[in-house]
Amino acid sequence: MEDAGRARDHLLHREKAEASVLDQHKTGPPRHPGLKPRVFLDIAVGGAIGALLRYLITEAMPGAQGGFPWGTLLVNVLACLLMGLLTTYLLKGRPHAVAKPLLVTGYLGGFSTFSHLIDGIDSLARAGSWGLSVTYAVVSVVGGLIAIVVGLRLGGAIPHPSDRAEGGAAS
């Protein structure tokens, strides 16, 4: 009976984490800025850096042209690990200023891609490799889910500046 409500709460966790990246107020609980213009710079920067990193990794992987899309698979699983980590970290409170570029890229960024996953599934099927196509889809989804869960657990291990005064603690 409680399922719908709890599910809504869980999806709101992502919004809460997102809010703590985007909200510029230093005090109080993070407020989600919605569609206010000032958040768009952070999002544009995150998208740009994320997309460039993805491009560099997929180009550097062997068999970038044709063959099994190892590059996209690696990027997507890495992105899931990072997103899990950051979600736990961000839900602890205000992020540290030094971590901002990582947060912006990881949380708002265009690093992971769904369209190129579909492209890979379709290309493999089109080339007649149905087995590989299905394998790619299953490995991506299962790998992504495992990476998220591992990330969510690991996120608790990152030290967080929970002190209210930012300049106080050196560590």
Next chain:
Amino acid sequence: MTFLLVLIGGAFGAMLRYVLDAKVKKRFGKAFPWGTLTVNILGAGLLGALHGAGTGTAVEALLGTGFCGALTTFSTFSLDTVHLIQSGDHTKAAVNVFVSLLLGVVVFALLYVVFRAV
């Protein structure tokens, strides 16, 4: 040059994803990740059309790698699915995975074929 095109495409893709996700969430609620589903299917369709039409390196970098890549997201899709599983909503989690993948492939392949013929 290619780097710059990927950066520009990525910036605009991410901004559109943020706007669409917010609009869709506002309209259809937060009980199911409708926003992520919308951007993912839209991005997959656009990439299918691009690859069907056949693009040069520059267009592929700007619109394919940059824009479509950043418009869609696999990490948010996975995070939403895990959240649904954790809250005991296994049906919604399974529906999210299967609808995203099946609809994505169908829309991609359809637009690929259409734009190849044009």
